[in-house]
Structures are given as structure tokens and as C-alpha cells.
Amino acid sequence: MAAIEVENLYKSFKIYSDKGKTLKERLLFKKRRAYEKREVLNGISFSIKKGETVGLIGHNGCGKSTLLKLLTRILYPDAGTIKVEGRVSSLLELGAGFHPDLSGRENIYANAAIFGLKKKEIDERLKKIIDFSGLEDFIDNPVRTYSSGMYTRLAFSVAINVDADVLLVDEILAVGDVNFQQKCLKKMRQLRDSGVTIVYVTHDTDTVKTFCNRAIWIHEGKIRKDADSWEAVDAYLAFMNDEKMRELEKEQEPVQEEQPEEPQVQEDINDEQPPAEEPIEDALTEEEAPAEEAELDSNHFGSGEVLITKVRFVDEQGEVLDILKCGMPVSLEIDYQILKEQNGYNFGMGFFTASGINVFSTNTNIDNIFPEKLPQEGTVRFKIQNLSLLEGEYKLNVAVVNADQAPLDYYRCFLEFAVASENKKAVGTTYIEHTWEIPQA
Numbered sequence: 473m474a475a476i477e478v479e480n481l482y483k484s485f486k487i488y489s490d491k492g493k494t495l496k497e498r499l500l501f502k503k504r505r506a507y508e509k510r511e512v513l514n515g516i517s518f519s520i521k522k523g524e525t526v527g528l529i530g531h532n533g534c535g536k537s538t539l540l541k542l543l544t545r546i547l548y549p550d551a552g553t554i555k556v557e558g559r560v561s562s563l564l565e566l567g568a569g570f571h572p573d574l575s576g577r578e579n580i581y582a583n584a585a586i587f588g589l590k591k592k593e594i595d596e597r598l599k600k601i602i603d604f605s606g607l608e609d610f611i612d613n614p615v616r617t618y619s620s621g622m623y624t625r626l627a628f629s630v631a632i633n634v635d636a637d638v639l640l641v642d643e644i645l646a647v648g649d650v651n652f653q654q655k656c657l658k659k660m661r662q663l664r665d666s667g668v669t670i671v672y673v674t675h676d677t678d679t680v681k682t683f684c685n686r687a688i689w690i691h692e693g694k695i696r697k698d699a700d701s702w703e704a705v706d707a708y709l710a711f712m713n714d715e716k717m718r719e720l721e722k723e724q725e726p727v728q729e730e731q732p733e734e735p736q737v738q739e740d741i742n743d744e745q746p747p748a749e750e751p752i753e754d755a756l757t758e759e760e761a762p763a764e765e766a767e768l769d770s771n772h773f774g775s776g777e778v779l780i781t782k783v784r785f786v787d788e789q790g791e792v793l794d795i796l797k798c799g800m801p802v803s804l805e806i807d808y809q810i811l812k813e814q815n816g817y818n819f820g821m822g823f824f825t826a827s828g829i830n831v832f833s834t835n836t837n838i839d840n841i842f843p844e845k846l847p848q849e850g851t852v853r854f855k856i857q858n859l860s861l862l863e864g865e866y867k868l869n870v871a872v873v874n875a876d877q878a879p880l881d882y883y884r885c886f887l888e889f890a891v892a893s894e895n896k897k898a899v900g901t902t903y904i905e906h907t908w909e910i911p912q913a
């Protein structure tokens with residue numbers, strides 16, 4: 473049975489470009505104020521079953537909070553329908569729904585009443601709410617004297633104690649201290665397990681993976697992916713990573729076109745952002761590496777806390793190779809990005825034949841390299857002095873695991889590549905340097 477049913481939802485905001493400098497100007501030109509319409513949600517439809525826990529993900533400003541506010545009916549859509557079954561409780565913007573001059577206790581009554589509780593029901597829950605908030609000593613002070621963390625504590629304590637069927641939570645938990653965050657997540661898990669439907673907006677993709685069973689990724693006003701939380705988060709992180717790469721490559725462009733014909737181009741670029749001050753890794757400035765740069769897809773596993781973002785073969789000059797040659801020096805470059813620091817890192821690679829036979833695999837730990845700390849992003853190079861693979865088609869596995877060998881990003885076949893051979897001929901997969909000794913007659 474559906475707890476939330478959203479159909480063809482549209483929401484735009486008017487953005488006023490000329491507000492008028494003074495109140496007089498604003499009043500006089502009230503009707504003439506120029507505005508543009510910003511489409512935020514552009515035809516969103518989904519259905520959430522009772523008891524589901526759904527993470528809403530997407531980049532800043534994509535409309536997650538707007539969607540949550542529409543579900544809470546703080547905002548109304550331009551078009552589309554929203555049906556929510558049962559009592560709704562929400563934890564939206566910091567302090568939303570609190571009156572600054574009322575005490576914590578008075579705000580509990582006011583807030584819980586908004587969620588549909590009668591005075592008697594609130595009386596019964598008051599102690600529980602105050603206890604959970606940990607604000608006993610401050611509960612009779614006006615909430616304007618509260619810190620942002622204290623606001624969150626109070627708001628959360630009310631939101632989870634109103635026996636809601638549907639709980640809508642915005643990124644608000646980030647404000648509380650670590651202990652309170654853990655306490656909230658524990659409580660939310662209990663609510664989830666007792667069948668409460670939860671929609672959770674957050675940028676903490678780890679929590680989405682572990683806490684939610686499903687995630688909806690909003691992009692450019694539409695649903696880009698609505699799937700199992702791991703699958704949706706991986707797709708979102710891969711996309712964000714690609715975006716980052718594109719930005720880095722764009723930043724690089726003016727540096728490459730140092731003497732442009734049109735000074736205007738330079739000005740535009742300067743407007744946007746200052747020219748790159750830091751030297752950017754060679755690897756990121758390569759214009760293209762079509763054959764080697766396999767696209768990230770969901771056909772791999774790992775926590776995603778460290779991502780393998782690009783992999784390529786290069787020659788001694790750093791030129792990307794389409795075809796490798798038996799006997800040549802080759803480097804395998806693995807670009808990574810750390811989203812969450814680990815207790816250590818172990819990078820691995822493996823060559824497989826097209827039919828899946830492992831020709832050679834190793835990792836940094838096997839080679840007695842145990843990196844504990846790494847730059848947040850960089851390139852690991854696996855250098856081969858003399859490629860001994862024979863002519864043929866091969867597959868490449870790449871992986872990074874942590875010091876406990878837990879997979880962070882593991883690809884069974886990141887890319888397929890070909891090896892050619894001009895003078896090193898033999899049968900099999902590996903060329904073994906050799907000589908023959910033949911008895912003389």
C-alpha cells in the first residue's frame with residue numbers, strides 16, 4: 473500500500489532580478505519588478521510504499537528540500553498531485569515551526585499540535601520529549617537563546633515522538649553533535665523497523681546506503697534514478713565524479729590555449745574563476761583516452777568510500793595507449809578519489825584472458841607496500857618494465873580495498889585491451905624471456 477503518491481509534480485520559484493534599492497522604490501514599482509521563473513521540479517512522479525525508507529539525493533539546489541516541503545505542505549505545487557497517508561511528522565529547516573520568544577516547553581506544545589497531537593497527548597509525551605532532547609536544564613528558556621544544535625535536539629525530539637506514520641527529515645541532523653546524531657539515527661532505525669515510512673534528504677551518501685532501502689536521485693528537475701539505495705548512490709557518485717573531472721578539464725583549457733586570438737575569451741574565463749594556480753596532474757589534463765577510459769557503471773562492488781575514477785595504459789612519455797605491445801615498457805595508471813579516509817589502502821590489478829583465466833594479479837600489500845595515508849585524490853601507477861603479455865585480447869581488473877581488505881571500489885573488468893606483438897611470438901599468454909641451446913651434430 474502506498475504511503476506517499478506523487479504524480480507529475482511541477483514547482484517553480486520567481487526570482488526577482490530587480491528588487492529596488494529602497495522601500496519606496498519597491499512600493500512604487502511593485503508591479504513592474506522583473507523576475508524570472510526558476511523551474512525546480514519538472515514533472516516528478518513516484519510512489520513510496522508504507523514502511524519504505526527513501527533517501528533523496530542530488531547536488532546542491534536540485535530541489536530535494538523543495539520536494540520535502542511540498543510533501544509536508546509547507547509549499548504548494550504549480551501542478552501535480554501529492555497524496556500522503558496517515559500522520560506526517562517532519563524535521564525540516566532549522567527552527568522552522570519554533571517561535572523564538574516561547575520557551576522550549578511551550579514550543580513543544582505548539583510544534584506537536586502542528587503535527588496533530590491534542591494537549592492531553594502532548595502532556596503524556598512531554599517527559600519523553602524533554603528526556604530525549606537532553607535539554608532539561610534549558611527547557612524553560614526562550615528558544616532564541618538556543619544554539620543550532622539545541623534547536624535540532626528539540627525539533628527532532630518532537631518529530632519522533634508524535635506517533636507519525638510518515639517521517640520527513642531534511643539534512644538537519646548534521647547540526648547535532650556526534651553523540652546526538654548517533655542517537656537520532658538509532659531512533660530512526662527503530663522507527664523504520666516499526667514500520668514508519670521515512671523520507672530522508674541528505675548529502676551523507678554512506679548513511680543513505682546503510683539506512684535507506686531505496687534512493688531517489690533528483691537532477692535538473694527530474695528523477696534521474698530511482699533504485700535500490702546502493703545502486704542509486706553509486707550512480708550519483710560516479711556522475712558527480714565525472715562532473716568534477718569535466719570541471720578540472722575545463723579549468724585546464726585556458727592554460728593549454730595560452731595565446732588566444734581573442735582577448736575576450738580570457739576575460740570571460742577570468743570572470744568565472746581565476747586561472748588554475750596549482751599544476752594539475754598530467755593524468756587529468758589528457759584530452760582523451762577513448763579506448764582506455766572505461767565508463768563507470770554499476771557492474772562493480774565496494775563501499776564507494778574510495779572511488780577508482782579512471783584507468784588507462786600509458787607509455788614512457790605518458791601518452792595514452794590504445795594497443796599495447798609485447799616487450800614494451802607500460803604503466804597502468806589508476807586515478808582514485810577518497811571520499812572517506814580509511815585505515816589504509818591496498819590497490820590491486822589483474823590481467824585476465826578474454827575467456828576469464830587469470831594471467832597475473834597482484835596488489836600493493838603483496839608487494840609489501842602499505843600506504844596508510846594518501847592525498848585525497850591522485851594517481852597510482854603500476855609500472856611494467858617489459859610487458860610480457862603475448863598478442864591477444866585481455867581484460868583488466870582493478871580494485872582498491874582498505875587495510876581490513878574490505879572492498880572500497882572493485883571492478884571485475886574495468887576495461888578490455890589488446891596486445892600486439894611484432895617480434896615476440898609464442899603460444900600462450902605470457903612471453904618468457906629465453907634462449908635455446910641445441911646440441912651440435
Ligand SMILES: Nc1ncnc2c1ncn2[C@@H]1O[C@H](COP(=O)(O)OP(=O)(O)OP(=O)(O)O)[C@@H](O)[C@H]1O
Nearest residue numbers: 485486487512530531532533534535536537538539
Ligand atoms: N522560497 C524560494 N524562493 C526562491 N527560490 C527558491 C526558494 N526555495 C528554494 N528555491 C530555489 O530552488 C532551488 C532548489 O532549492 P532546494 O533548497 O530545494 O535545493 P536542495 O536540493 O535541497 O539543495 P541543498 O542540497 O543545497 O540543500 C534552488 O535553486 C533554490 O535557490
